Amino acid sequence: MSDSFHRMWADLAPVGRHPDSGGYRRYAWTGADTDCRAWFRAQAEARGLDCETDRNGNQWAWLGDRTAGDAVVTGSHLDSVPDGGAFDGPLGVVSSFAALDELRRRGARFTRPLAVANFGDEEGARFGLACVGSRLAAGQLTREAAFALRDADGVSLPQAMEAAGHDPEAIGPDPERLAGIGAFVELHVEQGRALDLTGDAVGVASAIWPHGRWRFDFRGEANHAGTTRLADRRDPMLTYAETVLAARREAELAGAVATFGKVAVEPNGVNAIPSLVRGWLDSRAPDQAALDTVLAAVERAARERAERDGTDVAVVRESFTPVVEFEHALRDEIGRILGGSVPVLGTGAGHDAGILSASVPTAMLFVRNPTGVSHSPAEYAAEDDCVAGVRALADVLEGLACG
Amino acid sequence: MSDSFHRMWADLAPVGRHPDSGGYRRYAWTGADTDCRAWFRAQAEARGLDCETDRNGNQWAWLGDRTAGDAVVTGSHLDSVPDGGAFDGPLGVVSSFAALDELRRRGARFTRPLAVANFGDEEGARFGLACVGSRLAAGQLTREAAFALRDADGVSLPQAMEAAGHDPEAIGPDPERLAGIGAFVELHVEQGRALDLTGDAVGVASAIWPHGRWRFDFRGEANHAGTTRLADRRDPMLTYAETVLAARREAELAGAVATFGKVAVEPNGVNAIPSLVRGWLDSRAPDQAALDTVLAAVERAARERAERDGTDVAVVRESFTPVVEFEHALRDEIGRILGGSVPVLGTGAGHDAGILSASVPTAMLFVRNPTGVSHSPAEYAAEDDCVAGVRALADVLEGLACG
Numbered sequence: 001m002s003d004s005f006h007r008m009w010a011d012l013a014p015v016g017r018h019p020d021s022g023g024y025r026r027y028a029w030t031g032a033d034t035d036c037r038a039w040f041r042a043q044a045e046a047r048g049l050d051c052e053t054d055r056n057g058n059q060w061a062w063l064g065d066r067t068a069g070d071a072v073v074t075g076s077h078l079d080s081v082p083d084g085g086a087f088d089g090p091l092g093v094v095s096s097f098a099a100l101d102e103l104r105r106r107g108a109r110f111t112r113p114l115a116v117a118n119f120g121d122e123e124g125a126r127f128g129l130a131c132v133g134s135r136l137a138a139g140q141l142t143r144e145a146a147f148a149l150r151d152a153d154g155v156s157l158p159q160a161m162e163a164a165g166h167d168p169e170a171i172g173p174d175p176e177r178l179a180g181i182g183a184f185v186e187l188h189v190e191q192g193r194a195l196d197l198t199g200d201a202v203g204v205a206s207a208i209w210p211h212g213r214w215r216f217d218f219r220g221e222a223n224h225a226g227t228t229r230l231a232d233r234r235d236p237m238l239t240y241a242e243t244v245l246a247a248r249r250e251a252e253l254a255g256a257v258a259t260f261g262k263v264a265v266e267p268n269g270v271n272a273i274p275s276l277v278r279g280w281l282d283s284r285a286p287d288q289a290a291l292d293t294v295l296a297a298v299e300r301a302a303r304e305r306a307e308r309d310g311t312d313v314a315v316v317r318e319s320f321t322p323v324v325e326f327e328h329a330l331r332d333e334i335g336r337i338l339g340g341s342v343p344v345l346g347t348g349a350g351h352d353a354g355i356l357s358a359s360v361p362t363a364m365l366f367v368r369n370p371t372g373v374s375h376s377p378a379e380y381a382a383e384d385d386c387v388a389g390v391r392a393l394a395d396v397l398e399g400l401a402c403g
Numbered sequence: 404m405s406d407s408f409h410r411m412w413a414d415l416a417p418v419g420r421h422p423d424s425g426g427y428r429r430y431a432w433t434g435a436d437t438d439c440r441a442w443f444r445a446q447a448e449a450r451g452l453d454c455e456t457d458r459n460g461n462q463w464a465w466l467g468d469r470t471a472g473d474a475v476v477t478g479s480h481l482d483s484v485p486d487g488g489a490f491d492g493p494l495g496v497v498s499s500f501a502a503l504d505e506l507r508r509r510g511a512r513f514t515r516p517l518a519v520a521n522f523g524d525e526e527g528a529r530f531g532l533a534c535v536g537s538r539l540a541a542g543q544l545t546r547e548a549a550f551a552l553r554d555a556d557g558v559s560l561p562q563a564m565e566a567a568g569h570d571p572e573a574i575g576p577d578p579e580r581l582a583g584i585g586a587f588v589e590l591h592v593e594q595g596r597a598l599d600l601t602g603d604a605v606g607v608a609s610a611i612w613p614h615g616r617w618r619f620d621f622r623g624e625a626n627h628a629g630t631t632r633l634a635d636r637r638d639p640m641l642t643y644a645e646t647v648l649a650a651r652r653e654a655e656l657a658g659a660v661a662t663f664g665k666v667a668v669e670p671n672g673v674n675a676i677p678s679l680v681r682g683w684l685d686s687r688a689p690d691q692a693a694l695d696t697v698l699a700a701v702e703r704a705a706r707e708r709a710e711r712d713g714t715d716v717a718v719v720r721e722s723f724t725p726v727v728e729f730e731h732a733l734r735d736e737i738g739r740i741l742g743g744s745v746p747v748l749g750t751g752a753g754h755d756a757g758i759l760s761a762s763v764p765t766a767m768l769f770v771r772n773p774t775g776v777s778h779s780p781a782e783y784a785a786e787d788d789c790v791a792g793v794r795a796l797a798d799v800l801e802g803l804a805c806g
Contacts, residue, residue, distance in 0.1 A: 081672075081675075082670060082672075083670070190630075191627045191629070191630030191631070192627075192630040192631060192632055192635070193632060193635055209629070211629060213673050213674075221776070221779075222778065222779045223775070223776055223777060223778065223779060224594045224595075224751075224752060224777040224778045225660065225662035225664050225685045226594070226612075226614060226660065226685065226687050226750075226751035226752045226753070227593075227594030227595040227660075227750060227751045227752045227775070227777060228594070228595060228660070228775055228776075228777070229595055229596060229660070229775065230651070230654060230655055230660060232595070232596055232775050235651075235662070237647055237662075237663050237664065237666075238647065238648065238651055240644070240647075241643070241644035241645070241647035241648050242644070242648065244640055244641065244643075244644035245641065245644050245645065245648075248633070248638075248641055251633060252633055257628065257629065257630075257631070257632070257633060259628035259638070259640075259674075259676055260640050261628050261640065261668070261671070261672055261673060261674065261675045261676055261677055262668065262671050262672055262673045262675075263640075263666060263668055263671070265664070265665065265666055267485060267486070267664075268664070268665050268666070269484075269485075269664055269665055270616050270664060270665045270683045270685050271616075271662075271664065271685050271778075272484075272664045272665075272778060273662055273664055274664055280673045282628045282629065282673055282674050284629050347629075347630060348627075348629030348630045349627060349629045349630045350629075372626070372630070372631055372632065372635045373624070373626055373631075374626060374627040374630060374631070375625065375626065375627045375674075375675060376624070376625045376626060376678075378624075
């Protein structure tokens, strides 16, 4: 089993890797993405699977009659964030093919159709929206909204698809395809350290935490940094700074996470008191009440400091995703297959599995990440744990798809 | 007197004014700058003054024999910061011509040569270095360093000069010209509220505060904002935020000013804990000891917080200007001319007068700024105060240049 995993991993490793950063730049519908798709097709063909690309640019490698219904599907994505790691996405796709190899080695007899999937544009690095392929298929992104997406160079999503040889005219909801799927299981490297702390190689997802993004606009008055008395200032950088510290404090109290990772300043001059500091808060929590508590407390802290600084605060919710509970029946079945001791854990990250869970019984397996580092060239999982992940996925697929 | 001031002010008002912001974009060696220079030449010619542009692009309008030595020079600059106000610079140039008109109205007889000057590229908005014209003349900026200056589009200073019709080959120190100047007096709108607080229309500068710029690099670890436990984070945004608040606190304690007005974040993604937050501190104080105290305390606060956050801090001094004490003899003479009650005040802003003070006896007059707002379209001085400034400048020039 580990041989086929290793060969695939080595084959995929150089694709889209940036020589300076050592990170991956596999953005949707670019040359690196095309190379990943060619790799996927080659893997499918080498196994005698029937490879197709659906109307939304997702790839499927089928074993058995794909029109028979009640299919078991596994897979993940191959695209990356800017300078991302090797594991987020590819570990799931490579493990899927390796699990199929393992099942064949075991001589498994399939009673349901099986597919390995590669969902397009999961990270949203190029067009700013995550899970475009699965959202389109599930009808959670309209054709009109998808056509309006543009990358940093002004290239639209349909233009990018067309340039990569995919006809954009056909994109849109794909309910028949989803109706033919009985279960979707996505294996993914963990993006935190929960499994490292419990000492397990593999875990099962319980839910995706509710999460949202809020834009805080702190407005003050532009002025000369050298000549304006402190008492005469209305400096929004001070209000921003206090709010950053409040977000950390409140998240800690609520058992949530909260991050100001992006900021934009006007005029952003060394000798100018800013007129505007715009900060984006990303916050996620195990439940809605905790998330509401964090946001209310951060807003209150911002407004209190703004009063002292003579600044204004406006808060806009830019996006919000409610909690996604993975189907309990499928999760329990996976628990039985893997043995009762497999840990069940929540996650703060979005996934194609979260999108599809509205239409299809869906589950996720996580593989231990010893450092918890993700979306970075330093993202890592140990070889033994990857192999344990493949074995667990093979067990699950065998339990679900083999009579 | 106020008639000639008004005509000039109205004539100059539309040049380089941006229709949306209402602010001025008069950057060195652009079309707006050329228009300002044409305006200066027209004002000189209308008064029968001998107008020349020196090797470094500074304009001079001479009354009397410019080779005679011991000249009295007044003036300021016409360029602006991005979306700057109408007063910073132009008030000094317009007031200089208006003061000359007033002296002629008084029938003053000049015993020393007099010149009105327009120094090039004072704000440094285009090439990132302030006071380029006066620095070059005073030998405080080498020809090589000036040739290496580039604007945001990659255009070099000599290319920009040449495109505007000025031969860049001649730039460099101009000691003979400076040796022929017996006194330089620059009138400028105040950039704080000291005169508003004392209730005076006009004041005299004592010194330019020592000031510096320090770049703080806060380094942590890029990671997923949704999945990384708070305890596993090394988030440099937290260290930055604490340092911003410390700078304000320490400046207040020391009677100084300190500002973080510019920040750059990597990767600057909404769902990414930053790997790097780079913040620029601008700080100025009445004396060197106070400035040293502020910087040491801010650095200490940054390092203490960095230890808690698991981040690193590196501090680089990017620029530093020691205190500039204006010549006491000239300041005292101006005090006698204007009457003993004129307030004497320090300033946190740099000026051509500060550069030239190393080579020439130099003084500054400030005109009250009721809001203290500067480097902004809202920058303002009352009409009566502008007229009082012209009268004071005329008195000073009469006292210095008329026997």
